[in-house]
Amino acid sequence: MPKDVQPRPCSIADTLEVVGERWSLLAVRELFHGVHRFDGIARNTGASRDILAARLRKLEAAGVIRRKLYSEHPPRYEYHLTQAGRELGDVLLALAKWGDRHLNADDPPVRWHHSCGELLDPVVVCATCGRPAREGAHSPVGRGAR
């Protein structure tokens, strides 16, 4: 960081410090797909094993995932999402929807069934009024608004 700049305080930046490195969100994606073991995550993401090991350590330290021993001698672990990790699902849904619309419009690679019986089409809405969040957002407030 150049010494004279003071970046905007921002939860987006803070979140990206935790999960914004390459492979981190793809590892989380695999946990949502039910792949809980190192080799499977490595295969399905394409991450090299050393980098993946580092990312899993960092996600664990950040409280996004938890290791569970499923074999002693030799110690073997499965990786599971914490509650905080599960809440990253909203980020993944937003990323997936954008890619489905703008990069894979002809053939979305993955869709999810929703409990209502339909294929899930995730939308971000205002919890108060239920209308689309983005179009109605205006006037930022707080120490990061300037």
Added chain:
Amino acid sequence: MPKDVQPRPCSIADTLEVVGERWSLLAVRELFHGVHRFDGIARNTGASRDILAARLRKLEAAGVIRRKLYSEHPPRYEYHLTQAGRELGDVLLALAKWGDRHLNADDPPVRWHHSCGELLDPVVVCATCGRPAREGAHSPVGRGAR
């Protein structure tokens, strides 16, 4: 990529190829905040100028932003979001909400007013039934589901 692996086809991965590098989403964030010029984006994100220039080129090539000439001699540009870029707002809202909850629970740095009059609390819901998207999602389908 190790030669024998075939990563999961996935719009999340594809989207991250476009906007997943460091600083890219923060630059987009600044455009949402109404900061459209190079120096402002550099200051508010903390990105170094060479990297920021490269990121803006890439975002432009990907159709996320558009440059607008506002001065000839010397040529000077403002950066503006395209429609595709505006749709990344949902990703930013999801990232911001996660950070507000898990990293800045005591003092969220930025909130947005919503057109309904309340402070925006963005939630991701199923477009069909209106219920939370994440909890109800199950059974992935498509060539990326395995």
Added chain:
DNA sequence: CCAGTAGGTTGGAAAAAGCAACCCACTGCC
């Protein structure tokens, strides 16, 4: 004339990523 603003580019150093190879402790399998 001089400082400041705007939008970069260049050079060199430091950090991160990538990949193959190795390692250890098992579990079958013949």
Added chain:
DNA sequence: GGCAGTGGGTTGCTTTTTCCAACCTACTGG
């Protein structure tokens, strides 16, 4: 018993990125 295979890494070395400071050009204002 021997030998391959699986799971979960770590090590060593090379290639990419990133970072930062410094520089450059073309104006504008005082």
